Amino acid sequence: MAIELNALGKEYTPGNWVLENVSAHINSGEFFAIVGPSGCGKSTLLRMIAGLIPISAGELKIDDQVATDLPPKDRKLTMVFQSYALFPFLSVTDNVAFGLKARKFPAAEIKERVDRAIDLVNLNEFKDRKPRDLSGGQRQRVALARAIASDVKICLMDEPLSNLDAQLRIKMRTELRNLQRELGLTVIYVTHDQVEAMTMADHIMVLHNHAIQQIGTPLEIYNQPANTFVASFFGTPRMNLLPARVDADRELLLANALKLAVPRDLPVADYVVGLRPNALQLLPAGNPANAQVRTVEYLGSEILLEAEMADGTPIELMAAADENYQVGDSLSVGIAGRAYVFDHAGQAQFMVEGGVRHGGNDVDTKTAVHA
Numbered sequence: 001m002a003i004e005l006n007a008l009g010k011e012y013t014p015g016n017w018v019l020e021n022v023s024a025h026i027n028s029g030e031f032f033a034i035v036g037p038s039g040c041g042k043s044t045l046l047r048m049i050a051g052l053i054p055i056s057a058g059e060l061k062i063d064d065q066v067a068t069d070l071p072p073k074d075r076k077l078t079m080v081f082q083s084y085a086l087f088p089f090l091s092v093t094d095n096v097a098f099g100l101k102a103r104k105f106p107a108a109e110i111k112e113r114v115d116r117a118i119d120l121v122n123l124n125e126f127k128d129r130k131p132r133d134l135s136g137g138q139r140q141r142v143a144l145a146r147a148i149a150s151d152v153k154i155c156l157m158d159e160p161l162s163n164l165d166a167q168l169r170i171k172m173r174t175e176l177r178n179l180q181r182e183l184g185l186t187v188i189y190v191t192h193d194q195v196e197a198m199t200m201a202d203h204i205m206v207l208h209n210h211a212i213q214q215i216g217t218p219l220e221i222y223n224q225p226a227n228t229f230v231a232s233f234f235g236t237p238r239m240n241l242l243p244a245r246v247d248a249d250r251e252l253l254l255a256n257a258l259k260l261a262v263p264r265d266l267p268v269a270d271y272v273v274g275l276r277p278n279a280l281q282l283l284p285a286g287n288p289a290n291a292q293v294r295t296v297e298y299l300g301s302e303i304l305l306e307a308e309m310a311d312g313t314p315i316e317l318m319a320a321a322d323e324n325y326q327v328g329d330s331l332s333v334g335i336a337g338r339a340y341v342f343d344h345a346g347q348a349q350f351m352v353e354g355g356v357r358h359g360g361n362d363v364d365t366k367t368a369v370h371a
């Protein structure tokens with residue numbers, strides 16, 4: 001059950017496009033995450049696929065059939081919401097069976113499907129309880145069981161884990177992923193949480209500014225971000241972004257302090273250089289100071305230092321937990337890992353690691369994905 005989005009667009013009011021030109025191919029049986037900040041249009045896209053709101057432009061195909069204007073009930077998909085949408089007065093069993101009864105499945109088949117779905121989500125001992133007597137995680141499992149029992153192979157999920165506490169959320173990520181694989185479901189999963197997308201998805205679509213910023217595997221998104229937005233959205237702590245210019249030696253000068261050797265043919269222009277915190281290093285005393293500590297955060301095994309370069313550019317970097325740093329200390333910071341070079345508009349150009357250049361701006365990161 002593959003899904004194809006061809007140049008989908010949405011305007012709630014004429015001329016105000018909240019989404020434009022959204023194209024992707026979602027393979028049968030894959031876990032596809034849609035990620036982006038609040039208001040970027042994630043739920044809007046999911047609702048268009050579900051048929052809950054009309055599609056303003058483009059074409060949607062489900063299982064090779066045009067589905068752009070199909071009523072929701074004919075789209076062969078189920079949906080799991082953040083709010084679970086359970087009936088409070090019905091037992092777990094009746095909640096799971098509700099859709100099948102409404103669609104007039106034979107009683108024996110309903111029982112078989114419901115029993116199997118409840119068993120799969122490990123709720124056997126809670127079958128007769130009402131939702132109010134269940135924990136958040138158990139309620140979420142009822143919602144999942146309902147989707148599973150329907151025997152529909154496409155499941156759309158909108159922030160389904162966001163009401164759970166941190167520990168349960170992590171446990172449910174694994175459970176959900178295992179279940180999705182076991183049942184061969186095609187899942188489209190909306191989240192604002194980059195870690196959730198990274199840990200669960202086969203492919204991730206990053207939405208921002210009404211449009212796709214990048215589609216790729218979690219590793220591609222992390223290691224080859226298409227632009228500064230994607231670069232700083234994924235990874236904790238965030239990637240440092242430093243203003244840079246080509247200096248008289250034809251090297252890149254970052255934040256007026258750090259030098260990065262780059263290809264000789266680099267056009268003279270302004271750039272932005274991205275360095276993840278672990279790509280910066282603290283040089284031993286005796287090296288010239290180029291930054292000052294602003295905050296010190298103990299993370300357990302490491303310390304996160306927020307500092308400011310002499311030109312005012314903020315940076316974050318890691319230090320060993322046994323080092324003693326105070327606010328106001330002078331630091332000597334150097335480059336120790338991969339540097340991502342973006343043009344002044346934030347588009348990825350190439351990467352430099354150990355003096356060697358990788359990649360180029362000829363990689364099309366928005367093309368449809370195929371497993």
Ligand SMILES: Nc1ncnc2c1ncn2[C@@H]1O[C@H](COP(=O)(O)OP(=O)(O)OP(=O)(O)O)[C@@H](O)[C@H]1O
Pocket residue numbers: 012013018036037038039040041042043044045192
């Ligand atoms: N019914 C509506 N009428 C007009 N504008 C809407 C409507 N629903 C959503 N919008 C607008 O469309 C944009 C996208 O909203 P959407 O809910 O899809 O974002 P989201 O990425 O899911 O956000 P969040 O993570 O906060 O839920 C927002 O600017 C929102 O204000």
